[in-house]
Amino acid sequence: xxxxxxxxxxxxxxxxxxxxxxxxxxxxxxxxxxxxxxxxxxxxxxxxxxxxxxxxxxxxxxxxxxxxxxxxxxxxxxxxxxxxxxxxxxxxxxxxxxxxxxxxxxxxxxxxxxxxxxxxxxxxxxxxx
Numbered sequence: 001x002x003x004x005x006x007x008x009x010x011x012x013x014x015x016x017x018x019x020x021x022x023x024x025x026x027x028x029x030x031x032x033x034x035x036x037x038x039x040x041x042x043x044x045x046x047x048x049x050x051x052x053x054x055x056x057x058x059x060x061x062x063x064x065x066x067x068x069x070x071x072x073x074x075x076x077x078x079x080x081x082x083x084x085x086x087x088x089x090x091x092x093x094x095x096x097x098x099x100x101x102x103x104x105x106x107x108x109x110x111x112x113x114x115x116x117x118x119x120x121x122x123x124x125x126x127x128x129x
């Protein structure tokens with residue numbers, strides 16, 4: 001009887017360790033994905049906008065957007081309010097990056113204005129004049 005109780009408690013300890021390891025890995029992965037989005041925004045402004053070949057500029061913008069969106073949305077619950085919001089944020093960020101990097105690459109804008117145009121989707125605040 002005591003060996004059965006010991007076996008159950010050791011299984012519970014293993015499950016707790018697995019869950020804590022899994023949640024720690026998810027937090028690290030979430031941080032890496034967020035850093036990836038910020039890095040892609042910076043790379044789009046400083047490197048990709050300067051590329052003259054429009055096909056290469058399009059591929060260089062779309063590929064990371066697709067990968068980051070897939071990585072961000074892969075473990076979301078279906079038809080959950082937060083999941084829908086996260087998917088919408090990914091799509092809106094991708095659409096804005098595509099617009100600013102591919103179609104508006106000739107317009108001279110500062111990094112601050114580039115960033116504000118992306119953030120404006122979520123916080124529609126106009127800068128003071």
